[in-house]
Amino acid sequence: MANDVWALAEITGGKLTSISLQLASKAAELAGQLGGSSAAVAMGTSTAAAAADLGSCGVKTVYAADGAVYDEYLIQPHVETLAALVEQHQPAVILFGVTNYGRDVAARLAARLGLGLEYNVAEVTVEGGDLAMIVPAFGGAQSVKTAFTGGGTKLVGARPNAFPTNRVGGSAEVVNVPAASAPANGAKLSGPFGAEGAAEAGHLGKAPDGHDMWLPAATRAKLEEAQIIVSGGRGLGGPQGFEQIEALASALGAGVGASRAAVDAGWIPYAHQVGQTGKTVKPTVYIACGISGAVQHKAGMGSSALIIAINKDKDAPIFGFCDLGVVGDLNAIVPQLTEKVRQRKG
Amino acid sequence: MNIVVCMKETPSTTAEKRFTADMRLERRKEDAVINPFDEYTIEEGLRQQEKHGGEVIALCMGPATAAETIRKALAMGADRGVLVTDPALAGSDAISTARVLAAALKKLGFDLALFGSAAADAYGGVVPAAVAEFLGLPLLSFAAKLDIADGKARIERAAEIGYQVAEAATPALVSVVKSINEPRYPSMKGIMQSKKKPIDTFSLADIGLDAGQAGAAAARERAMSASPVATQRKGEIYNGNEGAADRIVAFLVEQKVL
Numbered sequence: 001m002a003n004d005v006w007a008l009a010e011i012t013g014g015k016l017t018s019i020s021l022q023l024a025s026k027a028a029e030l031a032g033q034l035g036g037s038s039a040a041v042a043m044g045t046s047t048a049a050a051a052a053d054l055g056s057c058g059v060k061t062v063y064a065a066d067g068a069v070y071d072e073y074l075i076q077p078h079v080e081t082l083a084a085l086v087e088q089h090q091p092a093v094i095l096f097g098v099t100n101y102g103r104d105v106a107a108r109l110a111a112r113l114g115l116g117l118e119y120n121v122a123e124v125t126v127e128g129g130d131l132a133m134i135v136p137a138f139g140g141a142q143s144v145k146t147a148f149t150g151g152g153t154k155l156v157g158a159r160p161n162a163f164p165t166n167r168v169g170g171s172a173e174v175v176n177v178p179a180a181s182a183p184a185n186g187a188k189l190s191g192p193f194g195a196e197g198a199a200e201a202g203h204l205g206k207a208p209d210g211h212d213m214w215l216p217a218a219t220r221a222k223l224e225e226a227q228i229i230v231s232g233g234r235g236l237g238g239p240q241g242f243e244q245i246e247a248l249a250s251a252l253g254a255g256v257g258a259s260r261a262a263v264d265a266g267w268i269p270y271a272h273q274v275g276q277t278g279k280t281v282k283p284t285v286y287i288a289c290g291i292s293g294a295v296q297h298k299a300g301m302g303s304s305a306l307i308i309a310i311n312k313d314k315d316a317p318i319f320g321f322c323d324l325g326v327v328g329d330l331n332a333i334v335p336q337l338t339e340k341v342r343q344r345k346g
Numbered sequence: 347m348n349i350v351v352c353m354k355e356t357p358s359t360t361a362e363k364r365f366t367a368d369m370r371l372e373r374r375k376e377d378a379v380i381n382p383f384d385e386y387t388i389e390e391g392l393r394q395q396e397k398h399g400g401e402v403i404a405l406c407m408g409p410a411t412a413a414e415t416i417r418k419a420l421a422m423g424a425d426r427g428v429l430v431t432d433p434a435l436a437g438s439d440a441i442s443t444a445r446v447l448a449a450a451l452k453k454l455g456f457d458l459a460l461f462g463s464a465a466a467d468a469y470g471g472v473v474p475a476a477v478a479e480f481l482g483l484p485l486l487s488f489a490a491k492l493d494i495a496d497g498k499a500r501i502e503r504a505a506e507i508g509y510q511v512a513e514a515a516t517p518a519l520v521s522v523v524k525s526i527n528e529p530r531y532p533s534m535k536g537i538m539q540s541k542k543k544p545i546d547t548f549s550l551a552d553i554g555l556d557a558g559q560a561g562a563a564a565a566r567e568r569a570m571s572a573s574p575v576a577t578q579r580k581g582e583i584y585n586g587n588e589g590a591a592d593r594i595v596a597f598l599v600e601q602k603v604l
């Protein structure tokens with residue numbers, strides 16, 4: 001309906017991602033402001049569990065399309081299902097996450113149905129009945145207010161962690177929709193999240209350099225979801241430097257981040273990179289060790305609630321935007337810190 | 347194998363950024379570079395050509411002056427350039443850009459069309475999937491590795507965690523992430539040769555589109571205003587290794603994190 005707000009949920013290998021809950025929470029809130037209803041669209045496997053989770057964030061309806069086809073093919077089946085739902089119900093807004101999945105689905109949907117699409121949105125509000133979006137620009141130095149022109153469903157792409165998850169309780173009405181059929185000319189997945197060769201649980205396949213990739217251990221939170229992130233840069237001096245970082249992260253139950261310099265040096269995989277060309281994170285605490293604080297790094301972590309920096313150069317740019325800056329040698333401080341955190345946590 | 351690499355011209359990352367009066371990113375000719383992510387796109391096109399032969403075309407939609415930026419791709423080794431330029435294109439949004447690129451790709455024909463994972467001006471990363479939709483083709487997105495064999499393109503796709511393997515029949519569209527390769531620097535010889543390589547110019551009419559299908563006229567989003575962001579940080583500085591770990595622990599406790 002004209003004032004409804006939907007959230008595009010994302011299910012990877014049967015698991016609902018955390019951004020889905022953030023989007024659902026926001027959809028419920030916006031629908032209230034627009035005087036419409038809220039819904040989430042969940043496509044994949046294990047959608048029943050996903051629907052329960054999404055419902056607890058306040059959405060009234062969950063359109064659930066359950067089928068292996070969504071795990072077997074990239075994006076196209078998802079777009080088939082979503083496009084049919086949009087044409088049928090014509091929601092005012094669909095919130096999606098600017099993840100690889102969200103961007104691919106939303107871009108195709110916008111192209112197919114001629115919809116407006118805004119991405120990298122940090123906040124969305126209703127002003128005089130219209131949507132107003134805040135989009136950070138120039139590495140976060142400026143904040144741009146944007147609006148849609150013309151009618152039709154509006155696609156709003158939110159940055160991970162832009163919106164909090166609000167478990168308001170409740171359960172959604174689940175509307176099962178038939179799964180899409182396999183695309184005639186599709187991008188077929190195999191290996192880790194695909195149908196065939198799903199190997200062992202937790203095995204993500206081979207990285208480009210040939211080594212096996214595994215799901216991170218439970219003690220190591222996924223980067224975008226981590227409440228605390230310990231991040232390392234060129235100041236670590238080599239790959240073994242990350243052992244200190246991992247130890248501290250493990251003691252804190254934190255995720256491990258990295259600067260591009262550390263990633264480019266091959267000390268840690270790209271998935272850990274934080275910044276303009278890596279991940280955008282917004283943890284409660286970001287601890288930067290041996291990271292100078294280049295504007296491109298700041299673009300990915302500058303909106304963390306608290307920033308702690310350890311750097312031996314008192315003039316490092318990171319001291320210009322941290323809450324606690326320690327001018328000192330990380331090799332001396334990090335192991336001590338790890339020890340003290342372990343002691344406190346018993 | 348005919349390979350088209352889609353490359354955008356963007357202001358260099360170090361250039362001072364401003365908005366124009368009508369709230370568009372100011373694009374100064376002297377700051378223009380190949381979108382840093384598209385250096386990987388071009389490099390991958392050249393590497394696939396080394397394996398499979400054929401021609402590499404650098405395709406760019408941009409202002410007339412973007413021909414100079416295309417020239418840099420030709421210096422890296424691309425065989426020829428195609429610039430889609432038209433006064434009516436100014437102010438195009440991502441979906442219109444994709445509509446234009448799709449029309450140009452259709453006109454050129456290709457076995458493999460390559461894209462970057464995002465453009466460094468707005469970090470959209472939405473153009474490749476929209477182009478795929480306009481062409482009705484699969485997109486192998488966010489490739490960290492690409493192999494072409496037996497009429498199929500196979501990639502290792504950088505997922506949020508780890509990798510997925512995906513494949514599609516050619517002609518295929520592939521977007522690449524930067525871990526896929528290490529872009530080359532143009533050689534002196536490459537730079538010399540690039541001066542003689544052709545760059546064709548297409549107008550909107552040349553690719554069968556009319557003015558209402560792109561540019562500001564077709565844009566569905568509008569920037570209203572911009573304001574600088576001020577963040578309040580506590581900015582406490584602690585000097586020296588001695589006692590530093592204790593101070594950090596105390597800070598985490600004060601902030602109720604520990």
Ligand SMILES: Cc1cc2nc3c(=O)[nH]c(=O)nc-3n(C[C@H](O)[C@H](O)[C@H](O)COP(=O)(O)OP(=O)(O)OC[C@H]3O[C@@H](n4cnc5c(N)ncnc54)[C@H](O)[C@@H]3O)c2cc1C
Binds near residue numbers: 233234278293
């Ligand atoms: C288009 C583009 C995109 C980019 N995207 C990203 C991105 O996504 N993420 C990103 O991080 N960067 C990105 N960069 C790179 C960015 O500009 C910086 O080069 C990079 O962030 C620097 O990493 P660093 O801080 O680890 O290294 P450096 O700048 O070299 O800093 C290392 C720091 O470690 C300190 N140090 C050294 N030894 C010690 C010690 N023993 N104890 C304590 N401190 C020590 C030094 O004082 C120094 O400040 C991008 C650049 C470009 C051009």
Ligand SMILES: Nc1ncnc2c1ncn2[C@@H]1O[C@H](COP(=O)(O)O)[C@@H](O)[C@H]1O
Binds near residue numbers: 387
């Ligand atoms: N104007 C353009 N001309 C050519 N290619 C483009 C253009 N805009 C985007 N692209 C391609 O699409 C990719 C993603 O860009 P974007 O979606 O704008 O972030 C880029 O890396 C390019 O390969």
